[in-house]
Structures are given as C-alpha cells and as structure tokens.
Amino acid sequence: MPYDPSKPLQDRITDIGPKNYEEFLPPVIKKNFGKWDYHEILEPGVLVHVAEGGDKVFTVRVGGARLMSISHIREIMEIADKHCGGFLRFTTRNNIEFMVDDQSKVEPLKKDLLSRKQPGGGFKFPIGGTGAGITNIVHTQGWLHCHTPATDASGVVKAVMDDLFDEFTSMRMPAHVRISLACCLNMCGAVHCSDIAILGYHRKPPMIDAEVIDKVCEIPLAIAACPTAAIKPAKIKKPDGTEAQAVAVNNDRCMFCGNCYTMCPAMPLADAEGDGIVIMVGGKVSNRISAPKFSKVVVAFLPNNVPRWPETTDCIRKIVEVYAGDARKYERLGEWAERIGWEKFFEKTGLEFTHHLIDDFRDPAYYTWRQTSQFKFTG
Amino acid sequence: MPTVEFKGKTFNVDEDGFIDDFNGWSREWVDYVKESEGISELTEEHWKVIDILQDYYKKNGIAPMVRILSKVTGFKLKYIYELFPSGPGKGACKMAGLPKPTGCV
Ligand code: HEM
Ligand code: HEM
Ligand code: SF4
Numbered sequence: 001m002p003y004d005p006s007k008p009l010q011d012r013i014t015d016i017g018p019k020n021y022e023e024f025l026p027p028v029i030k031k032n033f034g035k036w037d038y039h040e041i042l043e044p045g046v047l048v049h050v051a052e053g054g055d056k057v058f059t060v061r062v063g064g065a066r067l068m069s070i071s072h073i074r075e076i077m078e079i080a081d082k083h084c085g086g087f088l089r090f091t092t093r094n095n096i097e098f099m100v101d102d103q104s105k106v107e108p109l110k111k112d113l114l115s116r117k118q119p120g121g122g123f124k125f126p127i128g129g130t131g132a133g134i135t136n137i138v139h140t141q142g143w144l145h146c147h148t149p150a151t152d153a154s155g156v157v158k159a160v161m162d163d164l165f166d167e168f169t170s171m172r173m174p175a176h177v178r179i180s181l182a183c184c185l186n187m188c189g190a191v192h193c194s195d196i197a198i199l200g201y202h203r204k205p206p207m208i209d210a211e212v213i214d215k216v217c218e219i220p221l222a223i224a225a226c227p228t229a230a231i232k233p234a235k236i237k238k239p240d241g242t243e244a245q246a247v248a249v250n251n252d253r254c255m256f257c258g259n260c261y262t263m264c265p266a267m268p269l270a271d272a273e274g275d276g277i278v279i280m281v282g283g284k285v286s287n288r289i290s291a292p293k294f295s296k297v298v299v300a301f302l303p304n305n306v307p308r309w310p311e312t313t314d315c316i317r318k319i320v321e322v323y324a325g326d327a328r329k330y331e332r333l334g335e336w337a338e339r340i341g342w343e344k345f346f347e348k349t350g351l352e353f354t355h356h357l358i359d360d361f362r363d364p365a366y367y368t369w370r371q372t373s374q375f376k377f378t379g
Numbered sequence: 380m381p382t383v384e385f386k387g388k389t390f391n392v393d394e395d396g397f398i399d400d401f402n403g404w405s406r407e408w409v410d411y412v413k414e415s416e417g418i419s420e421l422t423e424e425h426w427k428v429i430d431i432l433q434d435y436y437k438k439n440g441i442a443p444m445v446r447i448l449s450k451v452t453g454f455k456l457k458y459i460y461e462l463f464p465s466g467p468g469k470g471a472c473k474m475a476g477l478p479k480p481t482g483c484v
C-alpha cells in the first residue's frame with residue numbers, strides 16, 4: 001500500500017533493523033569466514049588474505065570523498081558488477097574496497113579504477129590507504145549541513161588530502177598516520193583520538209537574541225550547558241520595551257565552546273573572522289605497544305582561509321615531514337612526541353608554543369604541568 | 380514566520396510547526412495540530428500528558444526528561460508513542476506549545 005497521510009499508522013513497518021551483513025558477503029568471504037590464516041600488503045592499496053584451505057581474496061582499497069552523489073555510487077556498483085560479482089564494501093574510514101578471488105583479476109581492476117577521472121581532473125578512485133601511510137580523513141558535516149560548525153569539513157579535507165596525496169598512495173611513514181577533522185568541539189568522529197586532528201574553533205562569545213530567547217529556549221538548559229558557568233539567568237529588556245526572562249553571559253568566563261547555542265537557538269556565536277582551526281596531535285586508539293592516547297592541542301589558531309586553507313595544509317605537512325624524518329619504525333606520532341619530549345617536538349617542528357596550549361580546565365589541568373626537573377633545553 | 384488561522388485563533392509557527400510562543404497556546408491549537416501528528420481523536424489521556432508538560436514547563440522552565448514524564452503520567456514510553464506517534468518531543472511537546480527540543484536530536 002502507498003503511504004496514506006490520513007492513516008499514518010496503517011501498514012507502517014518498524015523496528016526491522018539493518019539487513020543481515022551475511023546477505024552481502026562475496027562467496028569467497030562467506031566460505032572462509034573465521035578461517036583466515038594470514039594476510040599481506042602486496043603494494044599500496046592492495047591486500048591479499050589467505051585462508052586455511054588456500055583460498056585467496058585480493059582487496060583493492062580506494063579513496064572516497066565520503067560525501068557522494070547517487071550517480072557516483074552507481075559508478076561504484078558498475079565497477080563491482082564488472083570485476084567483483086557485484087560485491088563491495090566501505091571501510092570505517094570511508095574508503096571503498098573491491099574484492100576479487102584471483103590474482104589475475106587485480107590488474108584489470110586497478111587499471112579500470114585509475115582510468116576514471118572527475119571532469120576537473122581528480123582521480124575518482126585513487127588506490128591506496130594501506131599500511132604505514134596516510135589514509136582517508138574521518139570528517140563531519142561542516143557548512144554543508146550542520147548549524148554549529150566553526151569551519152568547513154569537506155573543503156578542508158580536500159585541501160589537506162590534495163597536499164598529502166603522495167602519502168595516500170605510498171607507505172613510507174614510520175607508522176599509520178590518522179588524520180581527522182571535526183568542524184566544532186562536539187568532536188563528532190575521531191579528532192580526540194587521532195595522530196593529527198583538525199578542529200573548528202570559535203573566538204568570540206555568543207550574542208543574545210533578546211527578542212526571542214524567552215520563547216525559543218528552555219533557559220535552565222542553556223545555563224546548565226556551560227562548562228565554565230559563564231551563564232546566569234537575567235531579566236532582559238526586549239526591543240519592544242517589555243521585560244523578559246533571559247540570560248547574561250560573563251564574557252571573561254566564556255571560552256567559546258558553543259554548547260549554549262546547541263541548546264538555545266537565541267545564542268549564536270559563529271563569526272567570519274573569529275572562527276578558525278585548532279591543530280591537535282598525538283592521539284591513537286590502538287593498544288599496540290602503548291595505551292590509547294588523547295590528541296593534544298599544539299596550534300591554537302589558524303584562519304579559515306577559503307577555499308584552500310593554505311595555513312592549515314602547510315602546518316600539517318610540516319608536522320608530517322618532521323615526524324616521518326625523526327620517528328622510529330612503528331612509532332606513532334604521539335609515541336614519538338612523548339619519547340623525545342614535547343619541548344623537542346616544538347623545537348623540531350618549529351611550531352610556536354603559546355600560553356593557549358597550557359591546560360587551565362579544572363583540577364586535572366595540574367597534572368598536565370611538569371612536576372619534575374627533567375627537561376631539555378631547546379634553542 | 381507563517382501564521383495559521385483556526386477556529387478564530389491565529390498562531391505563528393516555525394518551519395517544523397512549533398508555535399513561536401508558549402503564551403500564544405490555546406486548546407484550539409491542539410485541535411488544529413492533532414491530524415498532522417497522526418491523532419484522530421483526543422482522549423483524556425492525551426490531555427493528561429499535555430497538562431503535565433505544561434505544568435512542568437511553567438514551574439521549571441524546561442520540558443521534563445522522558446523518565447519524569449513516564450513516572451508522573453504513569454504511562455510507559457511505549458504507551459506515550461501509542462498516544463503520540465511522533466513521540467513525546469515532536470508530538471506531545473509541539474501540541475502542548477512548548478519550545479522545540481534542541482541539542483543533537
Ligand atoms: C573520555 C572520553 C572519550 C574516550 C576515552 C573516547 C575514546 C575513543 C576511542 C578509544 C575511540 C576509538 C574506537 C575504535 O576505533 O574502536 C573513539 C572513537 C570515537 N569517539 Fe570517542 N572517546 C571519548 C569521548 C568522545 C566524545 C565526547 C565523542 C563525541 C562528542 C566521541 C565520539 C567518538 C566517535 C564518533 C568515534 C568513532 C570514530 C571512528 O569511527 O573512527 N568520543 N573514542
Ligand atoms: C549539534 C550537534 C549535532 C548535530 C547538529 C549533528 C548533525 C548530524 C547530521 C545532520 C548528520 C547526518 C545524518 C544523516 O546522514 O542523515 C550527522 C551524522 C553523524 N553524527 Fe552528528 N550531529 C551532532 C552531534 C553529534 C555527536 C555529539 C556525535 C558523536 C558522539 C555525532 C556523531 C555522528 C556520526 C558518527 C554521524 C555519521 C553517521 C553515519 O553516517 O553513519 N553527532 N550528525
Ligand atoms: S563537529 Fe560540530 S559542527 Fe561538525 S557536524 Fe559535529 S556538531 Fe556539527
């Protein structure tokens with residue numbers, strides 16, 4: 001039955017959940033499920049998994065822009081139909097993987113993938129993203145769709161990946177370098193746990209829309225949203241002269257997180273000059289050798305210089321190059337920085353250390369200061 | 380802001396159909412909205428939920444948490460959905476004239 005707006009609950013299907021993934025497994029994967037013996041990375045972007053019985057599956061990983069049109073997805077399906085029996089998968093970093101069950105099918109697939117270009121010249125399906133290189137950037141909505149961003153997502157990601165493209169198609173880093181982006185400090189995604197993180201940042205307190213605040217906001221929620229208690233209830237004079245229940249922001253206590261705007265539409269704070277980017281480094285999620293780490297702020301502000309964000313791409317390239325030249329094999333960026341000491345990290349990368357980088361948030365800030373005489377002189 | 384005329388009353392509504400001002404609410408509003416919220420007949424139980432939401436908002440300046448609404452009305456969440464198919468936020472709060480829910484909804 002077609003949807004009948006006068007009887008919305010009739011024939012309504014609900015709570016059926018996602019499809020069972022087993023419906024979508026390529027035959028060679030289904031057959032050898034749970035029986036894999038070992039794997040190898042044959043070259044950047046190409047893996048082979050060998051099963052106990054000797055079956056092999058070859059995987060070709062290609063970059064994806066994450067934000068995709070249906071026509072692009074149809075092209076992905078066309079490739080899968082042509083080479084892979086109609087099967088494909090997306091990875092947790094939004095790359096695309098095409099799988100074939102015989103080595104002879106790998107070269108034709110690769111050739112086909114690399115032959116496809118966007119009208120502007122960009123690769124539609126660049127092969128890479130494996131091993132100790134730089135794979136896709138986990139990112140967010142930005143100016144495309146969200147209402148709380150301080151920077152864009154897709155635009156910055158394109159600029160950074162263009163600049164680091166050679167590292168996507170090669171494996172010459174000491175270890176994986178995970179880059180991620182979030183357009184505000186809600187941090188949707190992985191910025192708080194990545195080797196390099198790009199984070200949208202405001203620098204001005206919210207404005208208060210006196211005309212509507214008492215109507216559109218649940219004021220106690222706005223007050224409770226503030227991590228520094230900068231907001232208190234207050235009476236406000238409306239433009240029409242009447243008094244209304246509203247809030248007052250103590251600008252000296254505000255650090256521009258934007259949480260109050262998330263809860264209260266009458267407290268916007270986005271600003272063209274004020275907003276920009278913070279760079280964090282040194283996070284990881286795996287337990288390999290060292291425990292997982294949070295990323296730490298190392299650059300307090302870079303401008304939103306649209307459309308190519310040159311200050312941001314330059315800064316990230318510099319960090320990547322110094323890390324690649326100095327770290328030991330298997331050493332993640334955070335492990336390297338902690339081994340050489342953060343003062344040496346700043347010396348080697350040439351990044352400026354400013355007062356913004358010193359933690360001042362509640363009791364735990366104390367533990368980030370140095371309670372030892374062990375340090376290195378830097379010059 | 381679009382306006383709605385219904386049984387001699389005027390309501391200003393936003394793009395999601397929430398009224399712009401709690402003080403502009405009247406019983407006609409509930410009558411007007413019920414259809415778009417998938418409700419054909421308003422029962423005493425619908426009104427119980429609406430009354431409690433309004434009392435709570437007037438006293439506290441916020442909408443109650445779902446658990447509080449369940450506890451005070453005695454209706455389990457499943458039953459609240461049977462009364463208001465779009466749920467306590469989009470359905471019941473809209474009909475009660477409360478501000479639109481915010482946050483990552
Ligand atoms: C103490 C606080 C937190 C810890 C210890 C933590 C830790 C982690 C870890 C270890 C992962 C990696 C999981 C994996 O790859 O298997 C992860 C991923 C993630 N975190 Fe957090 N997190 C914290 C707070 C947050 C917050 C506040 C948010 C959102 C605002 C968030 C959003 C996410 C998301 C969306 C992912 C998935 C990233 C991906 O798919 O690659 N996390 N977090
Ligand atoms: C102001 C708050 C937020 C807004 C307005 C927002 C908005 C959105 C929107 C519009 C989408 C796309 C939904 C779609 O594709 O239909 C999305 C996706 C997503 N959001 Fe949020 N979000 C917010 C907070 C968060 C937080 C705090 C987290 C993580 C803890 C989060 C995690 C995600 C993830 C992982 C996705 C991708 C889901 C997927 O594509 O599978 N969001 N968000
Ligand atoms: S990080 Fe912030 S601005 Fe970006 S999508 Fe998430 S909530 Fe929106």
Ligand code: SF4
Nearest residue numbers: 226254255257258260
């Ligand atoms: S922006 Fe953040 S710190 Fe500033 S008033 Fe709002 S909630 Fe508080």
